[in-house]
Amino acid sequence: MNSRLSPETAAMRDMVLAFAGRDLPSAADAFDAADFRRRWRLAGKQGLTGATVPAEYGGSGLDAESAAVLLEALGEGCADTGFAFSVAAHLLACLMPIVEFGTNEQKRHWLPALCSGERIAAHGITEPEAGSDTLNLRTRAERQGDHYLLNGSKCFTTNAPVADVFIVQAATRPSGGFFGLTAFIIEAGTPGLRVGRPYAKTGLRGSPTADVYFDDCAVPAGHVLGTEGTGATVFTGSxxxxxxxxxxxxxxxxxxxxxxxxxxxxxxxxxxxxxxxxxxxxxxxxxxxxxxxxxxxxxxxxxxxxxxxxxxxxxxxxxxxxxxxxxxxxxxxxxxxxxxxxxxxxxxxxxxxxxxxxxxxxxxxxxxxxxxxxxxxxxxxxxxxxx
Ligand SMILES: Cc1cc2nc3c(=O)[nH]c(=O)nc-3n(C[C@H](O)[C@H](O)[C@H](O)COP(=O)(O)OP(=O)(O)OC[C@H]3O[C@@H](n4cnc5c(N)ncnc54)[C@H](O)[C@@H]3O)c2cc1C
CATH class of the missing domain: 1.20.140.10 (Butyryl-CoA Dehydrogenase, subunit A, domain 3)
Structure with missing residues (x-):
C-alpha cells in the first residue's frame, strides 16, 4: 500500500511520523490542559488540526485518502493515542461539517483559528438518554426572534473541557425524526453553556471528555449550521x-x-x-x-x-x-x-x-x-x- 503513495504524500507521512514522535509526547503524567494546548498549537503549525479543510480557510486541503495516511502516521508516532484521537475528532466531526454545510461567512469566521491550532472544537450529540438512538434528543432549541434558546445536556463530549467552539445537535421539532434536529455552532463562554468535570476514563486518557449543559443558552440564528431541520444530515456527513x-x-x-x-x-x-x-x-x-x-x-x-x-x-x-x-x-x-x-x-x-x-x-x-x-x-x- 505504501509503495503506491506519491512522493509528496510519502514525505508528508514521514514528516508527521517524526514530528509526532518528537514533539507530541505528553510532558505530564496526568491530563494537563495547558500542556494539551501547547501540543495542540504545535500540531496546528504542522497542519494536522486543519488537514482536510480547504486552503482558502487555513487548512491543508487534503482528500480523505491523504488524511488517512496523515492520521495513521500521527497514530504511529504519537504514543498518546488520546491526543491523536482528540485531533481527529476535532477535524472530522467539527471542522468538516462547517466545510460541508457552513455558509461562506461561517467558514471565514470559524475555520482559520480552528485550523491553525489556536482554537479547539468539540462535537455534542450524545445525551444520557440518547446514545445510539441519536434522533431522540431531549436537548431542545426553541426559536425566539433572532436567536434560539437551548436547554438540555450532552454527555461524553470529546474535547469539551478544553473546547473554544461546540458543534451541538438539538431538537427543533421534538419527535420530528430525521428532520427534527438542527446543528448549531456555539462559542465557549456563551451564557447558559457550562462544561462539567473531566471524566476519568479507562482508555484514551489523553483526550479530555465531559458533559455539557445548556440552560437557556441563547445562540444567534446565524449560528445554525445548515438550516433548521437538517441536523441529522450534518451529523451523517460528519x-x-x-x-x-x-x-x-x-x-x-x-x-x-x-x-x-x-x-x-x-x-x-x-x-x-x-x-x-x-x-x-x-x-x-x-x-x-x-x-x-x-x-x-x-x-x-x-x-x-x-x-x-x-x-x-x-x-x-x-x-x-x-x-x-x-x-x-x-x-x-x-x-x-x-x-x-x-x-x-x-x-x-x-x-x-x-x-x-x-x-x-x-x-x-x-x-x-x-x-x-x-x-x-x-x-x-x-x-x-x-x-
Ligand atoms: C471515548 C468516547 C468519546 C466519545 N466522544 C463523543 C463526542 O465527542 N460526541 C458525542 O456526541 N458522543 C461521543 N461519545 C459517545 C458515543 O457516541 C456513544 O457512547 C455511542 O453512540 C453509544 O451510545 P451509549 O454509550 O449511550 O450506548 P447505548 O446506545 O445505550 O448502547 C448500549 C449497548 O446497546 C447496544 N445497542 C443499542 N441499540 C442497539 C440496537 N438497535 N441494536 C443492537 N445493539 C444496540 C449498543 O451497541 C451497546 O452495546 C463518545 C464515547 C466515548 C466512549
Missing amino acids: MKWERTCLFAVYLGAMRRVLDDTVAFAAEREQFGAPIGEFQAVSHRIVDMVLALESARLLLFDAARRLSAGEDCDVASALAKLAVTEAAVKLGLDAVQLRGAAGVLDGGPGDLLRDALPARIFSGTNEIQKNNIARALGIGRRRPSPRR
Whole structure:
C-alpha cells in the first residue's frame, strides 16, 4: 500500500511520523490542559488540526485518502493515542461539517483559528438518554426572534473541557425524526453553556471528555449550521468522515505496538531461545499482522471511495468494525506476548485500553452491523421516533 503513495504524500507521512514522535509526547503524567494546548498549537503549525479543510480557510486541503495516511502516521508516532484521537475528532466531526454545510461567512469566521491550532472544537450529540438512538434528543432549541434558546445536556463530549467552539445537535421539532434536529455552532463562554468535570476514563486518557449543559443558552440564528431541520444530515456527513478517517489513528497505534512486539519476540529468551522461535508465539504474531493489514485495506478502500465522491457508507462501517476489533485483539495479544511486563502502564496494555472505547464511539460496532445489514436488504428498519 505504501509503495503506491506519491512522493509528496510519502514525505508528508514521514514528516508527521517524526514530528509526532518528537514533539507530541505528553510532558505530564496526568491530563494537563495547558500542556494539551501547547501540543495542540504545535500540531496546528504542522497542519494536522486543519488537514482536510480547504486552503482558502487555513487548512491543508487534503482528500480523505491523504488524511488517512496523515492520521495513521500521527497514530504511529504519537504514543498518546488520546491526543491523536482528540485531533481527529476535532477535524472530522467539527471542522468538516462547517466545510460541508457552513455558509461562506461561517467558514471565514470559524475555520482559520480552528485550523491553525489556536482554537479547539468539540462535537455534542450524545445525551444520557440518547446514545445510539441519536434522533431522540431531549436537548431542545426553541426559536425566539433572532436567536434560539437551548436547554438540555450532552454527555461524553470529546474535547469539551478544553473546547473554544461546540458543534451541538438539538431538537427543533421534538419527535420530528430525521428532520427534527438542527446543528448549531456555539462559542465557549456563551451564557447558559457550562462544561462539567473531566471524566476519568479507562482508555484514551489523553483526550479530555465531559458533559455539557445548556440552560437557556441563547445562540444567534446565524449560528445554525445548515438550516433548521437538517441536523441529522450534518451529523451523517460528519460520521462519514469520522468512520472513514479517524480510525487510521488506530492503524498507526497498532503498527507501533506490532513492531515493538516483533522486536521483543526476537530478543526475549526463555528456555535458551528467543520466544519468537516458539510456534505459539510466531503464529500469534502472524495473526496480528493479518488483522492489521486486512483492516488497513478496508479503511483505505473506504477513504479512496470518499475521496472519489463514491458512496462509502458500507465501506466505512466495515472499516470501523475491522479496525476496532483488530485493535482490541492486537492489544490483547501484545499484552500476552510480553508476559507480566505487558500489564505495566506505557506498555501494550495502553493499546487495549485505548481500543475499548473505539468499539463504542462513532456509532457502536453493533450499530455498524445493523447499518450494513440494512444495506444488504435485511435487518430491522430504524424504529419510528418515540412520542
Ligand atoms: C471515548 C468516547 C468519546 C466519545 N466522544 C463523543 C463526542 O465527542 N460526541 C458525542 O456526541 N458522543 C461521543 N461519545 C459517545 C458515543 O457516541 C456513544 O457512547 C455511542 O453512540 C453509544 O451510545 P451509549 O454509550 O449511550 O450506548 P447505548 O446506545 O445505550 O448502547 C448500549 C449497548 O446497546 C447496544 N445497542 C443499542 N441499540 C442497539 C440496537 N438497535 N441494536 C443492537 N445493539 C444496540 C449498543 O451497541 C451497546 O452495546 C463518545 C464515547 C466515548 C466512549
